Amino acid sequence: MGVELNHTIVWCRDRQVSADFFAAIYGLAEPFDLFRFRVVKLANGVSLDFAEKHGLVAPQHYAMLVDESTFDAVLSRIEARGLTYWADPMRTRAGEINRNDGGRGLYFEDPDGHVLEALTVPYGGFARKDEG
Incomplete structure (x- = not known):
């Protein structure tokens, strides 16, 4: 086994x-x-282990690769909660999605x-990986 x-x-x-919040937005268990x-737990066996920290939490970036139907569901959940989302990581294009590399993407907090x-x-x- 390599490094995973x-x-x-x-x-x-x-x-x-x-x-x-994370599990609900992404439709996870x-x-x-x-x-x-x-x-x-994510579909590929990786887990995100949420732990409490006193004081300031330094913002990080977590990108999830999803299929088209999951993307639609994530976007619907974001909109249903009235959350702002952006097409870009600099958060300058609010309410838009991107079409980078022929796919779709969005960012939210x-x-x-x-x-x-x-x-x-x-x-x-x-x-x-699962598409060959």
Whole structure:
């Protein structure tokens, strides 16, 4: 086996709020508690382990590769919550999606200011691993 990402810690003010928000927007299984973490499992076996941090949370960027129907569902959930989304990571094109590399993408913020992304085609237009 080569090197694979297994999990990463997402620092937040409230692990319940942040993990549940993430899972709900992306349509994932309900997060579960493990030690001091609230864990969100992704389709490829990687987990995001949400952990509370006192003080300021430095915003990070988390990009999720999704299929077309999941993208539509994510966008619908964002709009239903009245969240602002952008076509670009600099957050200058509000209410738009991008069409980079022949796919679709958007950016939005979680409750701690992390910039979340949903994109249907990886950067550079490379095929998804499951598409050959």
